[in-house]
Amino acid sequence: xxxxxxxxxxxxxxxxxxxxxxxxxxxxxxxxxxxxxxxxxxxxxxxxxxxxxxxxxxxxxxxxxxxxxxxxxxxxxxxxxxxxxxxxxxxxxxxxxxxxxxxxxxxxxxxxxxxxxxxxxxxxxxxxxxxxxxxxxxxxxxxxxxxxxxxxxxxxxxxxxxxxxxxxxxxxxxxxxxxxxxxxxxxxxxxxxxxxxxxxxxxxxxxxxxxxxxxxxxxxxxxxxxxxxxxxxxxxxxxxxxxxxxxxxxxxxxxxxxxxxxxxxxxxxxxxxxxxxxxxxxxxxxxxxxxxxxxxxxxxxxxxxxxxxxxxxxxxxx
Ligand code: PMP
Numbered sequence: 001x002x003x004x005x006x007x008x009x010x011x012x013x014x015x016x017x018x019x020x021x022x023x024x025x026x027x028x029x030x031x032x033x034x035x036x037x038x039x040x041x042x043x044x045x046x047x048x049x050x051x052x053x054x055x056x057x058x059x060x061x062x063x064x065x066x067x068x069x070x071x072x073x074x075x076x077x078x079x080x081x082x083x084x085x086x087x088x089x090x091x092x093x094x095x096x097x098x099x100x101x102x103x104x105x106x107x108x109x110x111x112x113x114x115x116x117x118x119x120x121x122x123x124x125x126x127x128x129x130x131x132x133x134x135x136x137x138x139x140x141x142x143x144x145x146x147x148x149x150x151x152x153x154x155x156x157x158x159x160x161x162x163x164x165x166x167x168x169x170x171x172x173x174x175x176x177x178x179x180x181x182x183x184x185x186x187x188x189x190x191x192x193x194x195x196x197x198x199x200x201x202x203x204x205x206x207x208x209x210x211x212x213x214x215x216x217x218x219x220x221x222x223x224x225x226x227x228x229x230x231x232x233x234x235x236x237x238x239x240x241x242x243x244x245x246x247x248x249x250x251x252x253x254x255x256x257x258x259x260x261x262x263x264x265x266x267x268x269x270x271x272x273x274x275x276x277x278x279x280x281x282x283x284x285x286x287x288x289x290x291x292x293x294x295x296x297x298x299x300x301x302x303x304x305x306x307x308x309x310x311x312x313x314x315x316x317x318x
Pocket of ligand 1: 199200201202203222223224225226227262263
Protein backbone atom coordinates (compact mmCIF):
# COMPACT_ATOMS: atom_id res chain seq x y z
CA UNK A 1 0.00 0.00 0.00
CA UNK A 2 1.29 3.44 -0.94
CA UNK A 3 -0.27 6.67 0.26
CA UNK A 4 -0.14 9.97 -1.57
CA UNK A 5 -0.10 13.35 0.16
CA UNK A 6 0.50 16.45 -1.98
CA UNK A 7 3.32 17.52 0.38
CA UNK A 8 5.23 14.21 0.55
CA UNK A 9 4.31 12.34 -2.67
CA UNK A 10 4.00 8.53 -2.75
CA UNK A 11 5.19 6.57 0.29
CA UNK A 12 4.45 3.09 1.54
CA UNK A 13 5.37 -0.56 1.69
CA UNK A 14 4.09 -4.09 2.21
CA UNK A 15 1.34 -4.69 4.75
CA UNK A 16 -0.53 -7.86 5.66
CA UNK A 17 -3.93 -8.19 3.96
CA UNK A 18 -6.57 -6.59 6.19
CA UNK A 19 -9.19 -3.86 6.53
CA UNK A 20 -8.54 -0.33 5.34
CA UNK A 21 -9.21 2.39 7.89
CA UNK A 22 -11.43 5.04 6.31
CA UNK A 23 -13.30 7.98 7.75
CA UNK A 24 -17.01 8.18 6.82
CA UNK A 25 -16.12 11.38 4.95
CA UNK A 26 -13.49 9.59 2.82
CA UNK A 27 -13.96 10.91 -0.73
CA UNK A 28 -14.24 7.43 -2.24
CA UNK A 29 -17.18 6.49 0.00
CA UNK A 30 -19.11 9.63 -0.90
CA UNK A 31 -18.17 10.61 -4.43
CA UNK A 32 -16.48 7.51 -5.80
CA UNK A 33 -12.91 8.51 -6.66
CA UNK A 34 -11.80 4.96 -7.45
CA UNK A 35 -10.09 3.31 -10.40
CA UNK A 36 -8.65 -0.17 -10.42
CA UNK A 37 -6.74 -2.68 -12.51
CA UNK A 38 -6.83 -6.44 -13.02
CA UNK A 39 -3.65 -8.39 -13.76
CA UNK A 40 -2.35 -11.94 -13.46
CA UNK A 41 0.96 -13.44 -12.36
CA UNK A 42 1.51 -16.93 -13.75
CA UNK A 43 4.10 -19.70 -13.57
CA UNK A 44 5.71 -20.00 -16.97
CA UNK A 45 7.03 -22.95 -18.96
CA UNK A 46 10.54 -21.69 -18.17
CA UNK A 47 9.87 -21.88 -14.44
CA UNK A 48 9.53 -18.13 -13.93
CA UNK A 49 6.73 -16.20 -12.33
CA UNK A 50 5.70 -13.73 -15.03
CA UNK A 51 3.47 -10.73 -15.57
CA UNK A 52 1.88 -9.81 -18.90
CA UNK A 53 2.39 -6.22 -20.11
CA UNK A 54 2.16 -4.58 -16.66
CA UNK A 55 3.25 -1.27 -18.22
CA UNK A 56 -0.11 -1.22 -20.04
CA UNK A 57 -2.00 -1.52 -16.76
CA UNK A 58 0.13 1.25 -15.27
CA UNK A 59 -0.66 3.52 -18.24
CA UNK A 60 -4.39 2.73 -18.07
CA UNK A 61 -4.50 3.50 -14.35
CA UNK A 62 -2.70 6.80 -14.97
CA UNK A 63 -5.21 7.74 -17.68
CA UNK A 64 -8.14 6.78 -15.44
CA UNK A 65 -6.69 8.78 -12.56
CA UNK A 66 -6.55 11.90 -14.77
CA UNK A 67 -10.19 11.42 -15.77
CA UNK A 68 -11.26 11.16 -12.12
CA UNK A 69 -9.09 14.05 -10.97
CA UNK A 70 -6.72 11.85 -8.98
CA UNK A 71 -2.89 12.07 -8.88
CA UNK A 72 -1.70 9.44 -11.41
CA UNK A 73 0.72 7.07 -9.69
CA UNK A 74 3.99 7.13 -11.70
CA UNK A 75 4.62 3.88 -13.59
CA UNK A 76 7.55 2.94 -11.31
CA UNK A 77 5.41 3.38 -8.17
CA UNK A 78 2.68 1.22 -9.73
CA UNK A 79 5.10 -1.47 -10.92
CA UNK A 80 7.00 -1.56 -7.61
CA UNK A 81 3.74 -2.06 -5.73
CA UNK A 82 2.65 -4.86 -8.09
CA UNK A 83 6.02 -6.62 -8.15
CA UNK A 84 6.48 -6.54 -4.38
CA UNK A 85 2.94 -7.92 -3.92
CA UNK A 86 3.73 -10.82 -6.26
CA UNK A 87 7.06 -11.52 -4.56
CA UNK A 88 5.44 -11.53 -1.12
CA UNK A 89 2.77 -13.96 -2.36
CA UNK A 90 4.92 -16.10 -4.67
CA UNK A 91 3.94 -19.28 -2.78
CA UNK A 92 0.29 -18.64 -3.74
CA UNK A 93 0.96 -18.62 -7.49
CA UNK A 94 -0.63 -21.91 -8.70
CA UNK A 95 1.35 -24.43 -10.77
CA UNK A 96 1.41 -23.75 -14.52
CA UNK A 97 -1.94 -24.48 -16.15
CA UNK A 98 -3.76 -24.61 -12.80
CA UNK A 99 -4.62 -20.94 -12.57
CA UNK A 100 -2.89 -17.73 -11.68
CA UNK A 101 -2.39 -15.12 -9.00
CA UNK A 102 -4.89 -12.37 -9.78
CA UNK A 103 -3.69 -8.90 -8.81
CA UNK A 104 -5.99 -6.05 -8.01
CA UNK A 105 -4.41 -2.58 -7.84
CA UNK A 106 -6.84 0.03 -6.46
CA UNK A 107 -6.40 3.79 -6.52
CA UNK A 108 -8.72 5.39 -3.99
CA UNK A 109 -9.45 8.92 -2.83
CA UNK A 110 -9.10 8.04 0.83
CA UNK A 111 -8.77 11.52 2.37
CA UNK A 112 -11.79 13.20 3.98
CA UNK A 113 -13.87 15.85 2.21
CA UNK A 114 -17.43 17.03 2.82
CA UNK A 115 -18.25 19.17 -0.21
CA UNK A 116 -17.86 17.80 -3.73
CA UNK A 117 -14.20 17.94 -4.67
CA UNK A 118 -11.15 15.73 -5.11
CA UNK A 119 -9.73 14.00 -2.01
CA UNK A 120 -6.84 15.63 -0.11
CA UNK A 121 -4.98 12.26 -0.03
CA UNK A 122 -4.97 8.92 -1.88
CA UNK A 123 -4.06 5.28 -1.46
CA UNK A 124 -2.72 2.86 -4.01
CA UNK A 125 -3.47 -0.63 -2.69
CA UNK A 126 -2.54 -3.87 -4.41
CA UNK A 127 -3.97 -7.16 -3.19
CA UNK A 128 -3.73 -10.66 -4.62
CA UNK A 129 -5.83 -13.85 -4.83
CA UNK A 130 -5.21 -17.21 -6.49
CA UNK A 131 -7.82 -17.83 -9.21
CA UNK A 132 -8.88 -20.47 -11.74
CA UNK A 133 -11.13 -20.05 -14.82
CA UNK A 134 -13.44 -17.01 -14.78
CA UNK A 135 -16.65 -18.65 -15.98
CA UNK A 136 -17.87 -21.52 -13.83
CA UNK A 137 -18.20 -23.77 -16.87
CA UNK A 138 -14.39 -23.69 -17.30
CA UNK A 139 -12.00 -21.98 -19.68
CA UNK A 140 -12.75 -23.91 -22.87
CA UNK A 141 -16.54 -24.19 -22.65
CA UNK A 142 -18.18 -21.57 -24.90
CA UNK A 143 -20.34 -19.00 -23.12
CA UNK A 144 -23.92 -17.97 -23.90
CA UNK A 145 -24.45 -14.22 -24.20
CA UNK A 146 -27.55 -12.08 -24.60
CA UNK A 147 -27.77 -8.59 -26.11
CA UNK A 148 -28.83 -6.13 -23.39
CA UNK A 149 -31.76 -4.02 -24.59
CA UNK A 150 -32.64 -1.94 -21.55
CA UNK A 151 -29.46 -0.68 -19.96
CA UNK A 152 -26.26 0.81 -21.31
CA UNK A 153 -22.86 0.48 -19.75
CA UNK A 154 -21.38 3.82 -20.76
CA UNK A 155 -22.45 7.10 -22.29
CA UNK A 156 -20.44 9.14 -24.79
CA UNK A 157 -18.32 11.57 -22.78
CA UNK A 158 -18.64 9.40 -19.66
CA UNK A 159 -16.11 7.12 -18.00
CA UNK A 160 -16.52 3.97 -20.08
CA UNK A 161 -12.94 4.22 -21.29
CA UNK A 162 -11.59 4.01 -17.73
CA UNK A 163 -11.61 1.23 -15.18
CA UNK A 164 -13.56 3.37 -12.71
CA UNK A 165 -15.30 1.38 -9.96
CA UNK A 166 -18.44 3.40 -10.74
CA UNK A 167 -18.72 1.68 -14.13
CA UNK A 168 -19.28 -1.67 -12.47
CA UNK A 169 -22.06 -1.07 -9.92
CA UNK A 170 -24.70 -0.32 -12.59
CA UNK A 171 -23.81 -3.59 -14.28
CA UNK A 172 -24.62 -5.85 -11.32
CA UNK A 173 -28.40 -5.87 -11.71
CA UNK A 174 -28.08 -6.54 -15.43
CA UNK A 175 -25.57 -9.33 -15.02
CA UNK A 176 -27.62 -11.00 -12.29
CA UNK A 177 -30.79 -10.95 -14.40
CA UNK A 178 -28.88 -12.45 -17.34
CA UNK A 179 -27.45 -15.21 -15.15
CA UNK A 180 -30.94 -16.02 -13.84
CA UNK A 181 -32.05 -16.48 -17.44
CA UNK A 182 -29.16 -18.88 -18.10
CA UNK A 183 -26.65 -16.57 -19.79
CA UNK A 184 -23.04 -16.11 -18.73
CA UNK A 185 -23.25 -12.35 -19.34
CA UNK A 186 -24.67 -9.64 -21.61
CA UNK A 187 -23.39 -7.67 -24.60
CA UNK A 188 -23.95 -3.94 -24.29
CA UNK A 189 -24.91 -1.77 -27.25
CA UNK A 190 -23.88 1.83 -27.87
CA UNK A 191 -25.98 4.35 -25.96
CA UNK A 192 -26.41 6.69 -28.93
CA UNK A 193 -27.98 4.42 -31.53
CA UNK A 194 -28.55 1.02 -29.88
CA UNK A 195 -27.06 -0.52 -32.99
CA UNK A 196 -23.41 -1.35 -32.38
CA UNK A 197 -21.77 -3.82 -30.02
CA UNK A 198 -19.71 -2.24 -27.27
CA UNK A 199 -18.45 -4.88 -24.84
CA UNK A 200 -19.41 -7.40 -22.17
CA UNK A 201 -19.46 -6.58 -18.42
CA UNK A 202 -15.84 -7.55 -17.94
CA UNK A 203 -14.39 -8.23 -21.37
CA UNK A 204 -14.05 -6.95 -24.93
CA UNK A 205 -15.75 -8.59 -27.88
CA UNK A 206 -14.62 -9.75 -31.34
CA UNK A 207 -16.50 -11.21 -34.33
CA UNK A 208 -15.06 -13.47 -37.03
CA UNK A 209 -16.31 -13.76 -40.60
CA UNK A 210 -14.06 -15.71 -42.94
CA UNK A 211 -10.56 -14.30 -42.48
CA UNK A 212 -11.81 -10.97 -41.11
CA UNK A 213 -11.86 -10.28 -37.38
CA UNK A 214 -13.67 -7.19 -36.16
CA UNK A 215 -13.77 -5.49 -32.77
CA UNK A 216 -15.48 -2.25 -31.73
CA UNK A 217 -13.19 0.80 -31.92
CA UNK A 218 -11.97 2.68 -28.82
CA UNK A 219 -14.35 5.63 -28.92
CA UNK A 220 -14.26 6.39 -25.19
CA UNK A 221 -17.19 4.18 -24.19
CA UNK A 222 -15.42 0.82 -23.99
CA UNK A 223 -12.44 -0.21 -21.92
CA UNK A 224 -9.14 -0.31 -23.85
CA UNK A 225 -8.41 -3.91 -22.87
CA UNK A 226 -4.80 -5.00 -22.66
CA UNK A 227 -5.89 -8.41 -23.95
CA UNK A 228 -7.87 -6.74 -26.78
CA UNK A 229 -4.81 -4.79 -27.91
CA UNK A 230 -2.61 -7.89 -27.71
CA UNK A 231 -5.09 -10.13 -29.54
CA UNK A 232 -5.34 -7.60 -32.39
CA UNK A 233 -1.56 -7.82 -32.86
CA UNK A 234 -1.42 -11.61 -32.45
CA UNK A 235 -4.30 -12.24 -34.85
CA UNK A 236 -2.62 -10.09 -37.50
CA UNK A 237 0.56 -12.09 -37.00
CA UNK A 238 -1.47 -15.28 -37.47
CA UNK A 239 -2.65 -13.97 -40.85
CA UNK A 240 -6.12 -12.62 -40.04
CA UNK A 241 -7.31 -9.23 -41.25
CA UNK A 242 -8.26 -7.33 -38.09
CA UNK A 243 -10.51 -4.28 -38.24
CA UNK A 244 -11.27 -1.95 -35.36
CA UNK A 245 -14.66 -0.94 -36.67
CA UNK A 246 -18.29 -0.70 -35.59
CA UNK A 247 -20.08 -4.05 -35.54
CA UNK A 248 -23.89 -4.04 -35.79
CA UNK A 249 -25.94 -6.63 -33.88
CA UNK A 250 -27.20 -7.96 -37.21
CA UNK A 251 -23.61 -8.47 -38.34
CA UNK A 252 -22.78 -10.24 -35.08
CA UNK A 253 -25.76 -12.56 -35.49
CA UNK A 254 -24.46 -13.43 -38.97
CA UNK A 255 -20.81 -13.91 -37.92
CA UNK A 256 -19.04 -17.28 -38.12
CA UNK A 257 -17.71 -16.86 -34.59
CA UNK A 258 -17.68 -14.48 -31.65
CA UNK A 259 -15.17 -14.43 -28.83
CA UNK A 260 -14.41 -12.24 -25.83
CA UNK A 261 -11.06 -11.18 -24.38
CA UNK A 262 -9.87 -10.01 -20.98
CA UNK A 263 -7.34 -10.65 -18.25
CA UNK A 264 -9.89 -12.72 -16.33
CA UNK A 265 -11.64 -14.47 -19.27
CA UNK A 266 -8.42 -14.77 -21.37
CA UNK A 267 -10.01 -15.65 -24.76
CA UNK A 268 -13.48 -17.17 -24.39
CA UNK A 269 -15.44 -18.54 -27.33
CA UNK A 270 -19.09 -17.49 -27.48
CA UNK A 271 -21.39 -20.51 -27.97
CA UNK A 272 -24.52 -18.49 -28.64
CA UNK A 273 -25.78 -14.93 -28.90
CA UNK A 274 -29.42 -14.12 -28.20
CA UNK A 275 -31.03 -10.93 -29.51
CA UNK A 276 -34.73 -10.13 -29.11
CA UNK A 277 -35.51 -13.76 -28.35
CA UNK A 278 -33.60 -15.06 -31.39
CA UNK A 279 -30.69 -17.34 -30.59
CA UNK A 280 -27.71 -17.79 -32.90
CA UNK A 281 -25.52 -20.82 -32.21
CA UNK A 282 -21.80 -20.72 -33.04
CA UNK A 283 -19.91 -23.93 -33.71
CA UNK A 284 -20.61 -27.26 -32.08
CA UNK A 285 -22.27 -27.17 -28.65
CA UNK A 286 -19.73 -27.33 -25.83
CA UNK A 287 -16.69 -26.94 -28.11
CA UNK A 288 -14.70 -23.74 -28.60
CA UNK A 289 -14.87 -22.38 -32.14
CA UNK A 290 -11.81 -22.61 -34.38
CA UNK A 291 -10.48 -19.04 -34.41
CA UNK A 292 -11.18 -18.46 -30.73
CA UNK A 293 -9.25 -21.62 -29.85
CA UNK A 294 -6.36 -20.74 -32.14
CA UNK A 295 -6.01 -17.28 -30.62
CA UNK A 296 -6.46 -18.61 -27.09
CA UNK A 297 -3.65 -21.07 -27.68
CA UNK A 298 -1.34 -18.47 -29.23
CA UNK A 299 -1.98 -15.99 -26.44
CA UNK A 300 -1.59 -18.43 -23.55
CA UNK A 301 1.59 -19.93 -25.06
CA UNK A 302 3.03 -16.44 -25.17
CA UNK A 303 1.76 -15.49 -21.69
CA UNK A 304 3.21 -18.68 -20.19
CA UNK A 305 6.56 -18.41 -21.99
CA UNK A 306 5.85 -21.64 -23.85
CA UNK A 307 6.98 -20.06 -27.12
CA UNK A 308 8.72 -16.95 -28.33
CA UNK A 309 7.92 -13.52 -26.95
CA UNK A 310 8.44 -11.53 -30.16
CA UNK A 311 6.77 -8.41 -28.79
CA UNK A 312 8.56 -8.29 -25.42
CA UNK A 313 5.30 -8.55 -23.46
CA UNK A 314 6.55 -10.82 -20.68
CA UNK A 315 8.00 -9.39 -17.47
CA UNK A 316 9.60 -11.98 -15.18
CA UNK A 317 9.22 -11.35 -11.44
CA UNK A 318 12.69 -11.86 -10.08
N1 PMP B 1 -13.97 -4.46 -20.61
C1 PMP B 1 -14.28 -4.33 -19.30
C2 PMP B 1 -15.51 -3.60 -18.94
C3 PMP B 1 -13.44 -4.90 -18.32
O1 PMP B 1 -13.75 -4.79 -17.03
C4 PMP B 1 -12.27 -5.61 -18.73
C5 PMP B 1 -11.38 -6.23 -17.70
N2 PMP B 1 -10.37 -5.34 -17.29
C6 PMP B 1 -12.00 -5.69 -20.10
C7 PMP B 1 -12.86 -5.12 -21.00
C8 PMP B 1 -10.76 -6.39 -20.59
O2 PMP B 1 -9.61 -5.65 -20.30
P1 PMP B 1 -8.20 -6.38 -20.08
O3 PMP B 1 -7.95 -7.17 -21.30
O4 PMP B 1 -7.23 -5.28 -19.89
O5 PMP B 1 -8.35 -7.23 -18.87
